Amino acid sequence: MPYRLFSRRASRAGRDRGQVAIEYLGFIPVLILVAMAGVQIGLIAYTAQQAGTAARAGARAASLDGSAQDGCVNAVSDWLSVTCDPVEGGDEVTVTATVEIPSIVPGWNFDPAQKTATMPLDH
Numbered sequence: 001m002p003y004r005l006f007s008r009r010a011s012r013a014g015r016d017r018g019q020v021a022i023e024y025l026g027f028i029p030v031l032i033l034v035a036m037a038g039v040q041i042g043l044i045a046y047t048a049q050q051a052g053t054a055a056r057a058g059a060r061a062a063s064l065d066g067s068a069q070d071g072c073v074n075a076v077s078d079w080l081s082v083t084c085d086p087v088e089g090g091d092e093v094t095v096t097a098t099v100e101i102p103s104i105v106p107g108w109n110f111d112p113a114q115k116t117a118t119m120p121l122d123h
Helices: 002-063 068-075
Strands: 082-089 092-099 113-120
Touching (some): 002 068, 002 082, 002 092, 068 092
């Protein structure tokens, strides 16, 4: 009789292990989505930081009679697309850098990151 009782418990434990594996497989898509959302948030923060760097570099270049767009492009990572719009006013130049935020999650689209910097013109 004790042998039979042990056999039933072992059989039930095997079934429980299979159920846990199936529950884990069902939870994997949720874990992947949370991980992708975390990476996307980091990418948004990085893009915003790059927009600020581009605006300062573009304003510096424009204040030294250079091309604001070239200054912006040279300041950001190659895989990001950036546009800079310089506006001169009196004795200073203001550059607004716009960097497109790449999306790694299908269907999630974001407005571009925009940062502005002002530098005095070097006459």
